[in-house]
Amino acid sequence: MPALSNPLLEPLSDSALLEVDGSRLAFTTDSYVVKPLFFPGGSIGDLAVNGTVNDLAVAGARPIALSAGFVIEEGFPIDDLRRIVFDMARAAEAAGVPVATGDTKVVERGKADGVYVTTAGLGVVPAGLELGPERVRPGDRVLLSGTLGDHGMAVLLARGDLKLESELRSDTASVHELAGALAALGSGLRWMRDPTRGGLATALNELARESGTTVVLEEETLPVRPEVAGACEILGIDPLYVANEGKLVAVVSADTADAALAALRGNLLGADAAIVGEVRADPAGLVLLATALGGSRIVDMLVGDPLPRIC
């Protein structure tokens, strides 16, 4: 959107960073249009809080407040609305952040597909914490906090269009504690992202392009639940491109990689954390996968959206 162009928006990262009276604030917003509204493991309410908290967390920010806006279709069942709001309240409490302000609008039947939720978040970035693609160097390691693809596949199967049954649950969760544990490593932490729409592959492709490096993933180290792998196989989907809503991917210096892994595994949400790859100098701008059989392939940027309305 060129008309809105300005230096704060330019980096196009998950959160904007604002300098205010000597402090750095992170500011972010997201709209949630997930279908169905309720799915195994959570609801639009959970996503709306966790998604925004996570965008702040991976910017290195301590979340301090959220706003929540609702566009509700006339006739939407009040009990469903109560459930969604309850989920939001519970997620906000778990993340230790209040919903400080909000708004509700009702539109005519047929004009909003149930309910849409928009949340914005404000956080404070501690002095001295510098994160960004420009900090990433060849030799750095790539860490993942847990299993890939749980959310996207859970939502896809919950739609009921495919005759597949499973016990997959969304991984929606706030990763602020995981991010905080990594931030404590100091300058060894280079960059973080929550791999939502487009999955890990998209987040790392953006990093490779913005940092001018190569990211090489080791296929054998990628944590994927067997049920997710099975569902992906049947549907011809690659777990690398499937949305995650309770995970973070981080790049750390080689000498802090083991400490970073221990820090993630020390948290319940990071039990399946793994070192999944490394950064190299070239070919710049690409993500490669070293296959379990000893070959390699490119993990390209996704063309189009294979799984719409996942979040």
Add this chain to the structure above:
Amino acid sequence: MRFVSEYRRPDLARNVLREIEALVEPGCPVRIMEVCGGHTHTIYRHGLQQVVPPQVEFLHGPGCPVCVIPMGRVDDAIWLAEQPDVVLTTFGDMLRVPGKRGSLLEAKARGADVRMVYSPLDALELARREPDRTVVFFAIGFETTAPATAVTLLHARDEGIENLCVFCNHVTIGPPLRAILDTPGTLVEAFVAPGHVSTVIGTRPFDFIARRYGTPVVVTAFEPVDILHATAMILRQLRDGRCEVENQYTRVVRRDGNLRALDALAETMELRETFEWRGLGWIGESALRIRPELAAWDAEARFDLPARHEDDFKACRCGEVLVGAIKPVDCKVFGTACTPERPLGACMVSSEGACAAAYQYARPVSLTTA
């Protein structure tokens, strides 16, 4: 057994690779063609070309039924989608394939009712649920998917469901293989034959390749260890001077195929005299149409389709890529004017095409060279 992970085990792969290494001879290249998009993908996804000895070269043939649909037929599908009260149902792969008038996805964005289904039985269910609409199923694929279409037609006939019809673009695997072998200068020395088409047709239809063309054939499953195993089987045939059709996919494929599926096909479809294949031109008896008795469920009988022939773009060298005469990187427009986002030819239009797979997974980069 999980049927996936066992056939991806690195230790099993290493065993087979050792056998392959013992079977190749220095200075003797062996060019093996696979013709199924699924095989192309497995080779690229697991980087198999890099782990086999340099003498073994995988060529990628015309086994992508999406790629070979001519642009004029895609335009016909778009025309159908734009007819009043029509719901056009299609497999996901066809949504982005461009005809001269754009793609089905673009038609959908303009307001046509185009819906993705995973099976023609989904289209039948839709017809039951929406009796006021005419549901058209865009049927594509080799003999692999044709039986599902056949069964759907039989159900529709037996239940008297009149608001369903099929736009039949099923093709058969034998004729393009013959066309490749008849092409002067063809480099193919052996075939890794498609596994899933064989679950329907069996392995007999490939006998002519061994008998008349002296080319070994191994019907192969789709995991990386399977393809390496098939490679070893081919090398053993060549070393022994044998020329046979062997079945590597014994866990699913039988010599005679699936008789019930073949019966359903015979009851509902017949061979067209000729059919146009994008990139390969007109090939005789290479495609199926719905039998006249079932004309009520045949979109080509119910509608007056534009049925225009559209020429491929001039710079397109898909015909040569499809028979393995050149590699995707040898085509001047590969990756420049012709990309997956803006495909010019058959090999780039679907992710199963040789050029699309090469572009996605192996633009000239590999960890062994980086």
